[in-house]
Amino acid sequence: MRLRTLLSDVRVTQNLHFLLGNYKYDPLPSPACIRLLEIIPSADKRIVQCFLKPFELDTAPSFQALSYTWGSPALPISRATSASSRTRRLQASSTLPSFSNSDDIGLQHFQQEPEYNGRTRRHSIICNGRVMQVTANLKDALQMLANPVAPRKSVIPPRYYWVDALCVNQENILERNDQVARMAEIFKRARSVVVWLGKEDEYTADALTTVERISEIAEEEWPLIPYTSFYEPARAPHYDRLNLTYHNWLGFIALINRPWFKRAWVVQEIALSKSAFIVCGSRAVEWEKLSKTLSFIKSTKFYHHLHTEKLKHIKALRRNPGIYKRLLRSKLHVGVGPLYLDATRLKISTIDQSGTQERNQMPPLRMLLDTHRFSKSSDPRDKIYAFLGLADRRMAPFRSQPNALTPNYNLSVQEVYTDAARVLLTSYRNLSLLSHVEDPSSRRVPNLPSWVPDYSIDLDPYPLRYRGPSFWKASGNLVWEPNVFGLGNGELDVQGYRLDVIDHTSVLVGESEDPSASWASIVKLALSLELPYPNPSNSRKNPGRVEVLWRTLTTDIYNKQYPAPLHTGSLFIDYILNLQIRYRLTPWSSTDEFQPHHSPLSESIYPEWRTLLQLEPPESPYCLENYRERLTTMVESMFNGTYSAIGLAQLQHEFDQSGGKRRRLFKTRGGYLGTGARSLREGDEVWILHGAGVPFVLRPQENGNYRLLGEAFVYGVMHGEMQGLALPRRHITIE
Structure with a gap:
């Protein structure tokens, strides 16, 4: 009672630590333990009171897991963004972590971010009678858990929750390594997962209207809805059942572009959940309805239309954009990210329902890393670690290297990425991974070997092998012979043939006025x-x-x-x-009069x-x-x-x-025409490497080694034709 009275008199929550003291973690009793969060209802909804309690995971009580984003959950173009706030962001950008000034990137570079991104722990909650600092979004999520919204109101709320930022001592690296390695098991054990997208905005109602109406359409009717009916609904008899306006679709675009959908960890959190609810402010919807909406969009290929760059030209929206005037200028779209996220969940869910015999047939790690390359993480090492729990341990690379790639936050980003590339190359014993190396101009992590993908950034464009059904084998049946010792030193030894030297290149769009x-x-x-x-x-x-x-x-x-x-x-x-x-x-001018320019x-x-x-x-x-x-x-x-x-x-x-706009056309001295990395230039060399499906562009170095620029398509040599050229085979090193 005395504590409650004291708290009610405190108006500024950041002063609570002077009254109660700061929370300090006790060590977990055993490696098999986890902490669970018990939220205590409070008459004052502004105050979050809770307890952290340790339990053996195998005997832990029923709990729900929270999936959320540590940073700001809101769409970046919210109405709160003003000129002054943009100015503050530009001023704060000078304090952002600079990859180019550090040889060793650690966690500290990604947790000391400016306050505007919402990751700063500035808000107080009461945990075990002590003060704990949390981010604004997490406090909002905890308040939501303490006061469930429909449809969660119809479900008896659990007593316990698992929330990563609170249940894991983030400052204890050893504990963090251990708990991250067990996250997959934790989410499998959870009764359900609550997805917190953040507070609702002016677009949320339209977004959920879209989800509700699409989820009511029977799947067998999807093929009857023509691709063009998005713009001409009157010509599609089944489309009118959706009764969706362009404003509804724009609301969905806004929702699906919230930061949560881009987080790396949510793939595991959703894929392994028994069931999931999406909560946005005071509104909630079952994940299955969103899943059906995404499947519908994929089946009808409506994601081609769901781009503000296309929608802004629709006459009805030009006349009446309503609340979407700013959104239509944002260049947002429904990308493949949410589609792949749900596809991964559906794949694993199907396996689960087929019986215990196939329970562990998860996707291979390589597929997960490639498919979810778009995802984001505040700690770039999590672009690898977030997918370890989903990967099938019976497939490469774990089949031959069972102890590979265990979470270790004492390693630098460079070490984690290089180790991942080395493990994948040696386990698959081919060079297809090199197609996932981005253009040198896009790389953020410094001092990575040129053959190691920088997983901290998107891969754009995607590898050529995703273009279609073609299975290119530029090197024919020639096999790569790995040098494990060289890989350990950051050098990739390869065998191959120099096809030709580039002598002319094209100009890319945007490189000329x-x-x-x-x-x-x-x-x-x-x-x-x-x-x-x-x-x-x-x-x-x-x-x-x-x-x-x-x-x-x-x-x-x-x-x-x-x-x-x-x-x-x-x-x-x-x-x-x-x-x-x-x-x-x-x-010819289209603004003043129809007159030719001089x-x-x-x-x-x-x-x-x-x-x-x-x-x-x-x-x-x-x-x-x-x-x-x-x-x-x-x-x-x-x-x-x-x-x-x-x-x-x-x-x-x-x-x-x-x-x-992302690959450059080139011609070689011998008359071949091809496309390759936008950073390529005259004098770069085109190579056919053993164990590679496509050619690669390499840049010779003064020491006789090479650096990788990226993959290439060269017309006429994509199916082993070079074996008839009698070119000399060479051994080279890519550094």
Whole structure:
């Protein structure tokens, strides 16, 4: 009673520690123990009172686990963001951890972040009669657990909860190592998982309306909803059952872009849960409904439409954006991250229901690391550790190295990433991991060997092997012979053949003020090709420059067909026509009056399409005469109002997936055309490495070693054709 009276008189919670003292952790009684949190109801909902108690995990009472984000849970574009707050963020950015100034990155670099990101523990709760500091979002979550919302009100709330920030002594590295290694078991034991997305905002109602309505549609009806019905619902008889507005969809985009969905740890927390509830402010929904919504979006491919860059052009939203005016300028979309998150849960849930015999058939670690590369973690080491508990221990790398990659927060980020790469390379005994190394310009962690992926960042673009059904084997059946000793020293010894040296490269979009510069450089590369194109396989194919160009730009894949069907070339001609129209009309003003600018485009960098087409033989489908006929047909259909460029959307998608703005076109001295890392330059070398499915671009160093720039697609040498070239085999070291 005296404590309650004392607390009621305290208005500033940060002064509580002067009255009660700070909480101090007692050591866990045994390695098999965990702590569970008991929340005590309080008349004053602003005050959180709780107890931490140790239990043996095997005999622990029923508990729920909390899944949340340590930092701010809100969408970054919330209405609270103002000019002054943005200024404070810019000023605070000078205190952010700088990877370039540290050789050894440890946890401290990621926990001492500026206050604006919400990770600072500034809020007090009462734990075991002492004061414990927590983040604002965690305090909100604890208050929610103490006062359940529907549909959780219909479930008898448990007495105990497991919350990582409180139940694990984060300052004790040995305890942290042990508890992190046991998190998978903890979440399997939990009765259910409560997902706390943070307080609701102005978009939450629309978001949950979308989830509720989609979850009511029977799965067998999904194929009856056409892809285009998103924009033309009147033409889809089943779509009207959704009764969703564009505002509802925008609300869903806002919800799915909350930081929680990007956390690395939530994959394990959701995948292993027996059941889960999503709570946002005072609203709650079962995870199964969100799961069904995500499956629907994936099945109908509506995620292609759910991008603010596309939605902002819809007439109805231009006229009445409502509360979504700022959101429409945010470039947010429903990415693959939430889809992969739910797919992982569904895969593991299916296994669980099939019987105890297949209970441990989890995904392999390599698949988890590749699939969830998009995820974020405040401690970059968790990009590896967060997936260890989900991985099948009977598969690589644990089948041959059972004690590999145990959580150890005494190791630096460089050590953890290098060790992970070494273990995966030696267990799979091929070089496919090298395709997951990002462009050098994107790397954040310094002093990583160039062959080690920087898992702290997204991989963009994704590896070429994800393009489609093609199984490339550039090295044929040649096998990589690993040097385990060299790997231990950060050096990757490889065997292979130097295919050629790069002598010309393209300009990427954004590298020139002139919008036509990129395509102009691409056309020049095509014009510089000597015919016949190199034919190491001695096939009867004799492609012209235009065909080599579009097959290289698409990695010879169209709509998951390999090689791309011939009609892709016809689409490419239409694409050229659209580019011509766009660039020729660019000089004309669309704001003041329809008057030409004085200087249209720099003719020196205007794409020489005409010259390229003139070089095609008369029998070529890409010759200038056929181009003119197609132009006439297109202009006539434009006048008749029957022309539609919708067919080019798939081709544009193929360009984007093949590399788009993120891979650079190059030509080699021997006349090969290919695409590779945007950091490549003249003088870099193209190699076919044993045990690799695709070629790689390497940069020679003064000491005779090489550094990896990234994978490449080289037209004509993707299926072991180089074995007929009689190139000398070499042993080299990538550092």
